[in-house]
Amino acid sequence: MNREHSVGLVHPRRQNFEESLTLECGRILPRFELVYETYGTLNEDRSNAVLVCHALSGHHHAAGFHEGEEKPGWWDVCIGPGKPIDTRHFFVVALNNLGGCHGSTGPSSPNPETGLCYGPDFPVVTVRDWIKTQALLADTLGITCWAAVIGGSLGGMQVLQWAIDFPNRLKHAIVIASAPKLSAQNIAFNEVARQAIISDPDFHDGRFYEYETYPRRGLILARMVGHITYLSDDAMRIKFGRDLRSGKFHFGFDAEFQVESYLRHQGETFSRYFDANTYLLMTRALDYFDPARETDDRLDLALANVQCSFFVVAFTTDWRFSPERSQEIVDALMASGKDVSSVIVDAPQGHDSFLLAVPRYMDLLQTYFGRIYEELIHAP
């Protein structure tokens, strides 16, 4: 473990929100809690804060190490002293979204009305709801305007929503490996994952907590199918090809090809730590996200009030959210006369690239955040 450029040991914090929250679905949460981490130091005029939005299975532990753990936060390659989001310059905030399963209030939290876990009674949350709660968190931290909001995949959608809903509360929006809305194929893959979970007898209509079990088989399948869409065909070919685990065919249905045992292992691991109801919520938030829905499918109109600068990054082999999907965002921003830079990074790893230390990608982020920092220190 290389801790040289690490933010080191970190401790999650919790923020209670006692006021009730009206969600997009019309339902009201009487109170909620968000768990978050911060890295670096907030400057005197509170202008150097960067918000990191997580993707489907992410959480608040984005960088550094937790006591006793060997594995760093999920975006440790990107956040730390000397790294693209340089914690010597920026105050970085990463949270677990509402509805999550890593400490923020979600389906596995106790429902104050019953004392049991919310389970299926937890309301369906949307990207817009998340932005609302993230803004409340910013308020408690005294951050009126983010230097940047950044995220990949579902995280990138949150970035877009920030720019739309709170145009004066961010200077830069960095949207990575994302899309302005899901395609029918994207929704279809989500639906397979959801049906795998819902049809698992151990799901018990979402009340599995009360049965002291969880839909292990459904979660494994959901992760397996998700994982295929995160990797490119090429990445899979390079990583596994048609390699056999034992060098020969056994004419049965045990894992024979390397790719089979890899997927099973990924699914198995995931099923042990991820909440099934949260998985349903996160995929539904993805499905519903469609900022141009209220502007007659005109994304440029939906983005009309945007004030911040945009940086949009896509990866050549990403077939979940292809470069064409990023281009739709860029085109709409251009049509709306906004400040936008964009780049397509050549990387073989598919959608997963946004989480990896792809050198050119890291260089680009480093340069972009260097520019943000320059602006900061030269601000009047």
Add this chain to the structure above:
Amino acid sequence: MNREHSVGLVHPRRQNFEESLTLECGRILPRFELVYETYGTLNEDRSNAVLVCHALSGHHHAAGFHEGEEKPGWWDVCIGPGKPIDTRHFFVVALNNLGGCHGSTGPSSPNPETGLCYGPDFPVVTVRDWIKTQALLADTLGITCWAAVIGGSLGGMQVLQWAIDFPNRLKHAIVIASAPKLSAQNIAFNEVARQAIISDPDFHDGRFYEYETYPRRGLILARMVGHITYLSDDAMRIKFGRDLRSGKFHFGFDAEFQVESYLRHQGETFSRYFDANTYLLMTRALDYFDPARETDDRLDLALANVQCSFFVVAFTTDWRFSPERSQEIVDALMASGKDVSSVIVDAPQGHDSFLLAVPRYMDLLQTYFGRIYEELIHAP
């Protein structure tokens, strides 16, 4: 229902094979039965026979109508009087492959040793095994050489194997929307489908027949994930887009988008008629198929003894077996000095195109079979 260019009412036939069959896996079937249909008339010198090989979920009922049924055979658009495979000129044979669930001996057939269904005791069959049994069927019909062997997807793999294993028993090989072997991503999708079935508690280790149930949930998921790979992203966009069933969001997990209810319906229908053990066998036959495995990954060497002419067809939007995969077959045939024509048909429907009446595709097949017929009637 348009029965004008139809072969009309058809009746499946059965052929018993009482001799034992040694399979590629080393196991021996003491006896087996194949169900098949024929359309058109075998000519005097038995030179006008065309074999149609089916894909994963296909069967022997390729054309015409069964008594009391409204739905024609699965390739009725292609087989009939005046159609591309013109039954006024050709004698067409379509069978259900060994291991199938439409009448040929398979996992749901009684095991003569126990009197119960074979279930998981049915041996894993390979494409090579199928070709062997298809050749035995040809023997009983007195067909020593096919005018053509044709098939799409997994059917195309059987065509390739015919040309390799029985080079003197076919004049033309027509390989549609196929590949010389599965990629890691292809295997990965198959593995998700298999795990969905195997992990369904109603699968009962493949002995569900004895419990008077079947892994309905697993089959639904398997078909859903399969179906996504059969359609192109474009086809899904055109067919469903992000259309909602009721015009608004309901903030729940019932089917809200059209694509969700379509997939559920597809899965549900499939689960009612397809045998789960057969699904496992068919996907494994796909995984294992790799004719170049014994020639050090040199497909041209594997095809060295081929005698027939090849026609290779791919579809632009097919991402399950992309045009690049067909090109690998064409390149190997060229490198091996064989007679090959090939075409990439522009069609938006993805892999499914091979089953559809895409006009240019139908025209090309009509022309190609016209050429085969010309050769036939001018043969010495």
